[in-house]
Amino acid sequence: xxxxDFIVIVFLSSIVAGIFGSLLGLGGGALIVPVLTIFFHVNxxxxxxASIISVIATSSGAAAAYVKDKLTxxxxxxxxxxxxxxxxxxxxxxTTVIPARLLFIIFAVVLxxxxxxxxxxxxxxxxxxxxxxxxxxxxxxGESYYDGSKKSxxxxxxxxxxxxxxxxxxxxLISALLGIGSGALKVPVMDLLMKMPLKASSAxxxxxxxxxxxxxxxxxxxxxxxxxxxxxxxxxxxxxxSLFGPRVLGKIESKLLRAIFIVFLLIISIxxxxxxx
Amino acid sequence: xxxxxxNTKSNSLIDPxxxxxxxSYLLRIGVILSSITVxxxxxxxxxxxxxxxxxxxxxxxxxxxxxxxxSFSSVLKEASQLKGVAVIELGLLILLALPILRxxxxxxxxxxxxxxxxxxxxxxxxxxLIGSIIIAAITTH
Numbered sequence: 001x002x003x004x005d006f007i008v009i010v011f012l013s014s015i016v017a018g019i020f021g022s023l024l025g026l027g028g029g030a031l032i033v034p035v036l037t038i039f040f041h042v043n044x045x046x047x048x049x050a051s052i053i054s055v056i057a058t059s060s061g062a063a064a065a066y067v068k069d070k071l072t073x074x075x076x077x078x079x080x081x082x083x084x085x086x087x088x089x090x091x092x093x094x095t096t097v098i099p100a101r102l103l104f105i106i107f108a109v110v111l112x113x114x115x116x117x118x119x120x121x122x123x124x125x126x127x128x129x130x131x132x133x134x135x136x137x138x139x140x141x142g143e144s145y146y147d148g149s150k151k152s153x154x155x156x157x158x159x160x161x162x163x164x165x166x167x168x169x170x171x172x173l174i175s176a177l178l179g180i181g182s183g184a185l186k187v188p189v190m191d192l193l194m195k196m197p198l199k200a201s202s203a204x205x206x207x208x209x210x211x212x213x214x215x216x217x218x219x220x221x222x223x224x225x226x227x228x229x230x231x232x233x234x235x236x237x238x239x240x241x242s243l244f245g246p247r248v249l250g251k252i253e254s255k256l257l258r259a260i261f262i263v264f265l266l267i268i269s270i271x272x273x274x275x276x277x
Numbered sequence: 278x279x280x281x282x283x284n285t286k287s288n289s290l291i292d293p294x295x296x297x298x299x300x301s302y303l304l305r306i307g308v309i310l311s312s313i314t315v316x317x318x319x320x321x322x323x324x325x326x327x328x329x330x331x332x333x334x335x336x337x338x339x340x341x342x343x344x345x346x347x348s349f350s351s352v353l354k355e356a357s358q359l360k361g362v363a364v365i366e367l368g369l370l371i372l373l374a375l376p377i378l379r380x381x382x383x384x385x386x387x388x389x390x391x392x393x394x395x396x397x398x399x400x401x402x403x404x405x406l407i408g409s410i411i412i413a414a415i416t417t418h
Contacts, residue, residue, distance in 0.1 A: 001334065001335055002331060002332050002333060002334060002335060003330055003331055003332070003333060003334075003335045003338055004331040004332065005335065006335035006339065007319075040335065040339065042339050043340075043341040045341070046339070046341060053369060053372070053373075056372055056373055056375070056376060057372060059376060060304055060307065060308050060311075060372060060375040060376060061308055063301075063304045063375075063379070064301040064302070064304045064305040064308075065301075067297055067300060067301045067304075068297075068298070068301050074383070075395060078380075078383060078395065078398055078399050078402060079395075079398055081380075081402045082398060082401060082402060085402055085405040085406060085409075086405065088409070089405060089409060092409070138394070139392075139394060139395060139398075140392075210375075210376040210379070211376050211379075211380055211402070211406065213376070214373060214376040214377050214380075214406060215405070215406050215409040215410060217373045218373065218409070218410035218413055218414075219409070219410070219413035221347060221369075221370070221373065222347060222348065222413055222414055223347070223413075224345070224347035226347070226366075226369060227338075227339060227343060227345065228318070228345055228362050228365035228366045228369065229335075229338040229339060229343070229362075229365075230339055231369055232315050232318065232319060232365040232368070232369065235311065235312070235315055235368070235369055235372055236312055236315055236316065239308055239311075239312055239372075
């Protein structure tokens with residue numbers, strides 16, 4: 001296969017990755033890494049470097065729209081990023097200590113568990129309008145946005161901020177150790193644990209994964225692991241795809257969004273099991 | 278988003294909705310600039326190596342041994358020489374800078390609204406972000 005074939009296939013796959021990634025609050029790596037490693041036999045480290053670019057592309061590409069639509073909760077996102085970034089730093093130190101294969105399996109189990117939880121709790125779309133959580137009140141985490149599918153303004157608040165922070169630390173740790181965006185973990189934590197509406201969780205995750213990826217991206221770039229022939233088409237494709245995510249997110253029903261998300265969680269979980277075993 | 282918070286102090290210097298629109302606008306511009314640069318890089322690459330590049334096997338340019346500049350200074354230098362690969366990388370660097378800029382502006386945003394705790398939180402996140410990149414840069418060469 002030629003460079004042209006490679007670039008076209010990767011570009012088209014990236015558009016799809018960008019659409020779903022920006023819609024769900026994921027990085028798109030779940031689609032891109034298998035395409036690169038299984039189909040094209042690209043070195044895994046280059047694939048991870050490319051995946052990091054994908055995460056930043058979907059985050060930055062969809063950001064403008066989500067900020068305007070008031071779906072991204074900047075306060076919650078930045079607060080939780082305290083956990084993620086510190087987790088990522090810890091992860092950088094622990095790379096030699098914990099075997100990666102074990103991590104893939106643990107992550108796969110966690111994702112499976114999240115998927116099941118999301119499925120069984122799908123009818124309790126209960127978000128809260130006030131909160132007793134001290135941090136949430138102190139920092140004004142409550143927000144409002146217009147939901148295009150319900151045709152009304154949704155006002156919500158947030159709870160269990162300390163637990164959320166802890167899980168974000170774990171997510172950051174996993175991000176650094178496995179080289180992924182871990183949006184798949186962030187969205188359920190915000191949605192199920194902290195009671196943020198699913199759409200706001202996805203949009204906020206979309207913001208957060210960009211920040212988390214930026215630190216790794218710098219490292220990977222300097223170490224020469226961001227190959228421009230691989231990452232260039234990915235950046236272009238994902239950006240293009242991520243322009244559509246926000247349009248859909250505004251109008252889609254939360255139930256459908258939840259269903260799509262669960263499917264993706266299962267797919268990613270299976271991929272992780274395969275890598276770990 | 279940061280706009281109508283009725284229970285925060287009323288003396289914010291600049292209408293927060295306006296600031297968010299600016300961030301939104303800057304992000305959009307950054308993404309467009311990055312994409313145009315990456316695209317230009319590919320065009321330059323094709324221009325200098327014509328159809329050979331497109332038809333040769335992908336295994337060469339996607340191999341771990343494929344050489345390309347990967348320090349900020351070498352990328353800038355080669356991009357100014359209009360070398361396609363370096364221009365693509367310049368575009369990627371612009372993309373990578375966007376989340377960092379976004380986090381970097383936040384402390385200022387929150388300070389303008391006199392939300393000192395959020396300003397502190399965002400400053401810490403920014404610090405960790407920049408710190409990890411600097412440490413990586415120092416420990417690599």
